[in-house]
Amino acid sequence: MERIVINDVGPRDGLQNDPTAVSPSDRIRLINALVDAGIAAVEAASFVSPRAVPKMAGAHDVFAGLDLARADFSALIPNRKGYELAKAAGAKSVGVVLSATETMNQKNINMSLDKATDVCREVLQQAVLDGLTARAYVAVAVECPYEGLVSPEKIEQLSEIMFASGASEVIIADTIGAANPAQVASLFSRLVSQFGAARLSAHFHDTRAMALANAWQAVQCGIRKLDASIGGLGGCPFAPGAAGNLATEDLVFMLEQSGYETGVDMNRLLSAVELAETLVQHPVGGRALAYLKKQAA
Amino acid sequence: MERIVINDVGPRDGLQNDPTAVSPSDRIRLINALVDAGIAAVEAASFVSPRAVPKMAGAHDVFAGLDLARADFSALIPNRKGYELAKAAGAKSVGVVLSATETMNQKNINMSLDKATDVCREVLQQAVLDGLTARAYVAVAVECPYEGLVSPEKIEQLSEIMFASGASEVIIADTIGAANPAQVASLFSRLVSQFGAARLSAHFHDTRAMALANAWQAVQCGIRKLDASIGGLGGCPFAPGAAGNLATEDLVFMLEQSGYETGVDMNRLLSAVELAETLVQHPVGGRALAYLKKQAA
Numbered sequence: 264m265e266r267i268v269i270n271d272v273g274p275r276d277g278l279q280n281d282p283t284a285v286s287p288s289d290r291i292r293l294i295n296a297l298v299d300a301g302i303a304a305v306e307a308a309s310f311v312s313p314r315a316v317p318k319m320a321g322a323h324d325v326f327a328g329l330d331l332a333r334a335d336f337s338a339l340i341p342n343r344k345g346y347e348l349a350k351a352a353g354a355k356s357v358g359v360v361l362s363a364t365e366t367m368n369q370k371n372i373n374m375s376l377d378k379a380t381d382v383c384r385e386v387l388q389q390a391v392l393d394g395l396t397a398r399a400y401v402a403v404a405v406e407c408p409y410e411g412l413v414s415p416e417k418i419e420q421l422s423e424i425m426f427a428s429g430a431s432e433v434i435i436a437d438t439i440g441a442a443n444p445a446q447v448a449s450l451f452s453r454l455v456s457q458f459g460a461a462r463l464s465a466h467f468h469d470t471r472a473m474a475l476a477n478a479w480q481a482v483q484c485g486i487r488k489l490d491a492s493i494g495g496l497g498g499c500p501f502a503p504g505a506a507g508n509l510a511t512e513d514l515v516f517m518l519e520q521s522g523y524e525t526g527v528d529m530n531r532l533l534s535a536v537e538l539a540e541t542l543v544q545h546p547v548g549g550r551a552l553a554y555l556k557k558q559a560a
Numbered sequence: 561m562e563r564i565v566i567n568d569v570g571p572r573d574g575l576q577n578d579p580t581a582v583s584p585s586d587r588i589r590l591i592n593a594l595v596d597a598g599i600a601a602v603e604a605a606s607f608v609s610p611r612a613v614p615k616m617a618g619a620h621d622v623f624a625g626l627d628l629a630r631a632d633f634s635a636l637i638p639n640r641k642g643y644e645l646a647k648a649a650g651a652k653s654v655g656v657v658l659s660a661t662e663t664m665n666q667k668n669i670n671m672s673l674d675k676a677t678d679v680c681r682e683v684l685q686q687a688v689l690d691g692l693t694a695r696a697y698v699a700v701a702v703e704c705p706y707e708g709l710v711s712p713e714k715i716e717q718l719s720e721i722m723f724a725s726g727a728s729e730v731i732i733a734d735t736i737g738a739a740n741p742a743q744v745a746s747l748f749s750r751l752v753s754q755f756g757a758a759r760l761s762a763h764f765h766d767t768r769a770m771a772l773a774n775a776w777q778a779v780q781c782g783i784r785k786l787d788a789s790i791g792g793l794g795g796c797p798f799a800p801g802a803a804g805n806l807a808t809e810d811l812v813f814m815l816e817q818s819g820y821e822t823g824v825d826m827n828r829l830l831s832a833v834e835l836a837e838t839l840v841q842h843p844v845g846g847r848a849l850a851y852l853k854k855q856a857a
Contacts, residue, residue, distance in 0.1 A: 444776045445818035472847035473814055476773040479741045483780075517770055521742035550847055551769035 264524040268488040270304035270434075270464065271297045271511050273539060274325075275339055277496025279309060279318050280507070283543040287321030291328040294336070296538050297493060300531035302511070304335040306358070306490075310345035326352035337398065341372065346386045356396035358434070359383040361425065363401055363417055366409035380421070384428040391429035398432045399425035400466070405450065406441035415450045419457055432462055434490065437477065440470025444480040451484035460485035467509045469495060474509035475517055475550070482518070489514060493532070494539040494547030510549020512536055530559055561821040565785040567601035567731075567761065568594045568808050570836060571622075572636055574793025576606060576615050577804070580840040584618030588625040591633070593835050594790060597828035599808070601632040603655070603787075607642035623649035634695065638669065643683045653693035655731070656680040658722065660698055660714055663706035677718070681725040688726035695729045696722035697763070702747065703738035712747045716754055729759055731787065734774065737767025741777040748781035757782035764806045766792065771806035772814055772847070779815070786811060790829070791836040791844030807846020809833060827856055 274294050278285050285293070294305050307329060308322035322338065329336055331353060338354040340346045349357050361383045362368050368379045383399060390397035404418050422433045435454065437447075447465075454463055465481040466489070467474040478489055492508030515527045533555060540547045571591050575582050582590075591602050604626060610617035619635065626633055628650060635651040637643045646654050658680045659665050665676045680696060687694035701715050719730045732751065734744075744762075751760055762778040763786070764771040775786055789805030812824045830852060837844045 443814060443817035471813065471817070471851050472810055473772060473817075475770060476776040476814060479773040480776065513769055516768065517740060517773060520740035520768070520770075549769070554768055 264522060266487065267482065267518050267523045267525055268303055269511060269515060269525055269527065270306060270335075270337070270488065270490045271302045271493055272306040272466070272490045272508060273297070273493035273496040273511065275306040275309050275319070276490075276508060277492040277494075277539075278543070279316060280497045281318070281543050283545070284318050285542045287324035288328065289542050290321075290325050293493070293535065293538055293542060294325070294329060296531075296535040298334045300535050301525070301527040302334065302532075303526060304337065306339060307336040309339035309341070310348040310352070311339075311341050323348065323352040326354055331355060335396075337396075340386055342382055343386060343389075346389060350393060350395065354395070356398065357386070357390050358398040358400055359386050360400040360402055361421055362407075362438075363403050363413050363421055364407040364410045367403050367407050370409060380424060383425065387425065387428040387430050396431055397429050398434060399428075399430040400434045400436050401425065402436045402438045404435045405437045405446050406439060408439055415453050418450060419454060422454060422458060426458060426462065432464055432488070433458070434464040434466050436466035436490075437468060438466075440468030440474065442467065442477050443471075443473055444476045447477045447480040448484065451481050451486060455485045460487060464488040464490065466490035468497070469507065469509050469550070472550070475513055478509060478514055479517065482523070491515075494536045494552075495549045496539055496543065496547055510552070512555055513549035513551045516551050516555060529555065533559055561819060563784065564779065564815050564820045564822055565600055566808060566812060566822055566824065567603060567632075567634070567785065567787045568599045568790055569603040569763070569787045569805060570594070570790035570793040570808065572603040572606050572616070573787075573805055574789040574791075574836075575840070576613060577794045578615070578840050580842070581615050582839045584621035585625065586839050587618075587622050590790070590832065590835055590839060591622070591626060593828075593832040595631045597832050598822070598824040599631065599829075600823060601634065603636060604633040606636035606638070607645040607649070608636075608638050620645065620649040623651055628652060632693075634693075637683055639679055640683060640686075643686060647690060647692065651692070653695065654683070654687050655695040655697055656683050657697040657699055658718055659704075659735075660700050660710050660718055661704040661707040664700050664704050667706060677721060680722065684722065684725040684727050693728055694726050695731060696725075696727040697731045697733050698722065699733045699735045701732045702734045702743050703736060705736055712750050715747060716750060719751060719755060723755065723759065729761055729785070730755070731761040731763050733763035733787075734765060735763075737765030737771065739764065739774050740768075740770055741773045744774045744777040745781060748778050748783060752782045757784060761785040761787065763787035765794070766804060766806050766847070769847070772810055775806060775811055776814065776818075779820070788812075791833045791849075792846045793836055793840065793844055807849070809852055810846035810848045813848055813852060826852065830856055
């Protein structure tokens with residue numbers, strides 16, 4: 264059986280976008296529950312300004328409270344200062360975020376795309392010098408809420424810069440959940456042929472209910488590492504569980520059923536979903552959760 | 561753009577499995593709403609015994625109330641008697657159902673697989689003689705609730721018999737929603753290479769939330785005709801919309817977004833979802849419905 268690695272972004276991308284604030288100690292509990300379930304990689308925290316993103320306050324405490332040998336815990340890094348804080352907190356793996364369009368960078372971080380690219384380049388180079396694992400997200404990689412469709416050429420070009428700056432992995436992120444599987448096929452085929460599947464990862468949101476189909480298509484293109492979020496944590500503007508990140512339990516279930524090995528124990532993963540629900544105090548869960556719970560009962 | 565034909569089975573497979581009984585005149589309203597939305601094929605009724613399946617009573621009235629020139633309206637046929645009733649009602653297209661396992665046939669219709677195959681063969685041959693369009697479902701084509709996994713060899717063999725008996729099309733049905741996209745890839749690749757994609761159709765249920773991924777994979781194998789059910793009608797043992805047939809609106813949305821032409825107008829399709837909800841008096845809708853409604857608003 265072929266192995267597929269799941270990177271659970273629930274404790275960061277998920278909780279950052281949830282209406283409920285969750286304390287660092289509770290975020291540690293959730294992260295440990297994911298590792299207990301066999302999840303090998305977790306996006307544990309984001310070293311952003313606690314004034315700008317209060318929900319991610321306490322990132323240092325989160326890293327201080329983790330047994331860093333247990334899994335691949337990564338820290339999301341917005342800039343050089345965040346990098347220094349992450350390094351000081353003991354993070355061994357950092358991820359920078361580069362949005363693929365001019366307007367998204369202007370609106371989001373008040374920088375030009377060129378400037379944002381430079382910041383990512385510098386942080387990646389420093390992380391490599393410091394002996395950390397350096398990763399890069401290329402965000403709004405299919406469609407931007409301001410500029411619309413993003414060209415695969417642009418994504419290839421930005422990925423190339425991130426690799427050249429020292430990124431060991433580039434995560435292609437459909438940040439707003441706008442991708443369809445035809446776009447995934449064409450974008451990932453191109454990137455895999457250019458960079459090789461082993462250095463690429465995929466990140467999907469389920470806004471349009473296509474996240475599983477997109478994940479399947481990415482796997483068909485050779486991708487063997489995917490982001491997902493426990494319980495689909497990560498914002499539910501329309502209905503619980505309907506628009507957040509691709510839910511970890513949905514992805515694990517599809518992959519295991521399809522003959523791939525994820526290393527994840529589904530019963531323990533469902534316990535992590537329950538814990539997530541307790542922490543955010545509202546229903547969570549992916550598309551298959553009702554079925555999975557019934558099977559487990 | 562390549563065309564993909566959607567056969568809406570909501571008025572039959574959907575309503576037959578819904579807790580609410582819907583009158584023939586209301587079923588006609590729903591069918592017409594689907595055709596108004598651009599759906600080119602509808603499974604309109606089942607000519608079964610009204611004692612055995614009270615929800616499908618009035619199949620004759622349904623066909624009598626339709627303008628048969630407007631779309632490809634098919635009748636589901638369990639046996640020779642049902643065939644005669646469908647023909648008398650004016651149906652121009654009939655579909656027989658052959659479950660792929662011995663136990664499913666015994667439990668469902670108290671026949672051996674051999675006997676059920678003979679009945680299907682006779683009805684198909686008669687339909688061809690009578691100048692009707694003859695189709696065959698091969699049901700539980702991936703997994704049987706009694707016998708477990710079903711071999712692709714068996715599905716190929718039964719499909720071959722159905723084609724040899726005059727079926728112009730064989731619909732491969734994951735009746736219990738147990739298929740994963742890896743199984744879909746292997747089964748449909750095999751069948752397409754044996755029989756050609758133009759004579760095959762696919763029918764998925766969303767029990768495990770993989771229906772869209774499975775549909776996408778079937779399309780990748782060359783399939784250009786799929787069943788779906790308006791609003792995901794067709795039984796929701798766990799949660800509304802979570803376990804029925806693949807919802808027509810989800811499938812149309814994914815295919816149109818992916819660059820295929822379905823001929824369906826999404827706003828009118830959403831009106832049909834609303835009508836379906838009114839008729840069954842409980843929430844219906846596929847995985848993407850909340851998003852689609854918001855977009856339409």
